[in-house]
Amino acid sequence: MKDILTQAALCKEAAPALSILSAAEKNAALLDIAAALEDHRADILAANALDVSAARESGMTASLLDRLTLTAERVSAMAEGVRQVAALPDPIGEVVTGHTLPNGLEVRQVRVPLGVIGIIFEARPNVTVDAAVLCLKAGNAALLRGGKEAIHSNLALGEIMARALEGRGLPTGCVQVVEDASRQSAQAMMDLTQYLDVLIPRGGRGLIRAVTAGAKVPVIRTGEGVCHVFVDESADLAMAADILVNGKCSRPSVCNAVECVLVHRAVAAEFWKLALPKLAEYHVELRGCPETQVLVPQAVPAKDEDWDSEYGDFILAAKVVEGLDEAVAFINAHGTQHSEAIVTRDLQNARRFQQEVDAAAVYVNASTRFTDGFQFGLGAEIGISTQKMHARGPMGLQALTSTKFLVTGDGQTRW
């Protein structure tokens, strides 16, 4: 078994060659990876079966087992995803700004790869391929540390990608799947400042918090979402109910799902009459403030921790508020700066909500569920940043790049 330092060093060594590949060379390698995944479908499924049977024996829950399990169709979908990334425009080499200085110096700021990107993720083996090809397309080497539950699947996928890259004369350090899936290897990655340019955790809240708090390598924090809908006094209440039900019930486990609804006091009674039957269809459990409990007797009393909970489930916190000011203050205090929505007919309130709420995506009269790289037209998504530095919101290929200034002259000096 290669240790993680050896693998990180291979990535670091591969990065310079990778950074100067043309788009054509990168795309050819990606298409080879797509073909290799389909050619080795049987190997992938055999490796995955080992993971699935071990997980079943250890008593993994059905929903996690489903995320872990690969099928022929899922392998095809992976390969198709790789082809889609190959079809995206190459971000590298874009001239971001450029001008000629008064002294004749030509200055161009051009987009370049970050270098080596570390990704720590959990049980879903498709992330291995997904993350690897996004990094490759943006000219970065990738060090991928998946969960130990998926280790056989991940190593098989890594091996297939490595062979495809070698076939194009590229070093296997372009993509390294960490062989040691122990807790120690995740910890070690957080300290690899000499090898990694950035570290991206993908997974649950516990993982993300641990990496954000513990890493010495610069981190891009992603995916924690305590999202709100605020139903304003002037809202179209049927629209508000639709947006809430969509936000809560369409896919409660994802980070852009709604966890808490704030309802203007003046319309709370009427709103709940409309919204309750729709939420009941999905058996949503309500946890309400005292005023909400009066209007919705079936609501259980919300505890303090409910206001900061990412349930990931058919549970909804609910609070009656005085108006926009209280809603904005509550969201800025309890949200995770992910996605926040107001439903209103009032133009000034719409504008104030978008200005004053501090979040990656702020919606007027639309569902928070749209916060997504594909929905926003980025063509791909490596995650949704909930930090303010480097990238914020859905991250496409551009989030995996940096820039440099190229300056060309004919002997200019500055005394």
Next chain:
Amino acid sequence: MKDILTQAALCKEAAPALSILSAAEKNAALLDIAAALEDHRADILAANALDVSAARESGMTASLLDRLTLTAERVSAMAEGVRQVAALPDPIGEVVTGHTLPNGLEVRQVRVPLGVIGIIFEARPNVTVDAAVLCLKAGNAALLRGGKEAIHSNLALGEIMARALEGRGLPTGCVQVVEDASRQSAQAMMDLTQYLDVLIPRGGRGLIRAVTAGAKVPVIRTGEGVCHVFVDESADLAMAADILVNGKCSRPSVCNAVECVLVHRAVAAEFWKLALPKLAEYHVELRGCPETQVLVPQAVPAKDEDWDSEYGDFILAAKVVEGLDEAVAFINAHGTQHSEAIVTRDLQNARRFQQEVDAAAVYVNASTRFTDGFQFGLGAEIGISTQKMHARGPMGLQALTSTKFLVTGDGQTRW
């Protein structure tokens, strides 16, 4: 004396109001600050005199004393600098990208402030004003922790800025000069994740390294510069000598100064004949590799640590290299990813050098001394980033911003 937690909390509280000010409101406050600095010139000089006399007693070196000392002219220059920042375009509110999705949702990515910016700096009191107004212009609150040598000057400047802001009805939390200039307060700032969105160290290598290694708050690493000039085989050697002498001698203490020259073996003898007399005019001490010592007998032998030294002085390391490949590898191993130059007539070598050298600014036939926000036309500079995330190279107002997505619809949901 207010403790740093109290001051950081004031900044955090002020940030939302500051983030939504119009450009006109911010500029009016900045012009008030400029006027107040001139009106209170006598107070500033009196406070500075306390710092200077204490520093003199403690045996501070002449060059540091000069950086610490304010004069009537220097105060005027500060005020003039504030007026220049007021005259710059406001980065906040810029629509970075925008489009309408197929379902009719309007998505705009707009530029917003980062929030609260912490800056840790050393003896120069003008940084207090400089940093504060750049943060303010970009809608950010600033927590400024200067060196204890300049504490009286910094507090006087902070007080004048606070009064000017109050005069415009703005909270004093917009700018807080840390009253406790102890080592503990700097340490505390590195851990203030609940209050600070970013931390920028400005100063010497020791400070920057300590902050980068120790901070839990996201850091922008700035200003460490071990910069090289590579004299290629085809170089115009007179141009190469000019570029080297300018890079080394025009201002050796700054981060874009040259510390090491790499000379192609085929032209090394001829190059040194040209360059030596020019360097001798500035009494530059040469530290050379064995081959350089043969050509330049007055060079002392370079030790291993010379290849990684930021001298900040009239000292130059020098090495003979085989060609472009060795030069690029040496620079990528020993540089600090700041500014690197090649002097060449060969187009392919120029292109390869710019592509393959991993640095914020890569020059062909020009001096590294141009790496500067003003030179590059950014209108201002908060520092020069030598990291790849968020901002790279000279940082103007845009580096003090983030973005958010504003999404407006008429009831769109996503099932």
